[in-house]
Amino acid sequence: MLRTTLCRCGLSKNKPFCDNSHIKAGFVATGEPEARESTLAISDLVGKVTITPTENGPYMVVGKMEIESGTGRNVNRVGKCFLCRCGHSKNKPYCDGSHKAAGFEAP
């Protein structure tokens, strides 16, 4: 199983992946996200996952995946989601549309 860490502060020079830029920037994430009821079993997590950055918005992630918090706790298993990459969402790791009000622009 592939495991990767995606940037959610919006500052990585290697997006969509984390490059630890959040440390230098002093980025502080909101607390631990709540776990959600999943419709996928762990055995369903097979196949390709694609990550597509939307224009000046979240990552659209498609494929069967498990989302974990920074502490490694399972948050959800989904087939598609939109993950915040601007750092402003109040519902991290998910996009809540705050990138628009924040004027987030991705390179």
Ligand code: FES
């Ligand atoms: S990308 Fe951060 S709130 Fe949408």
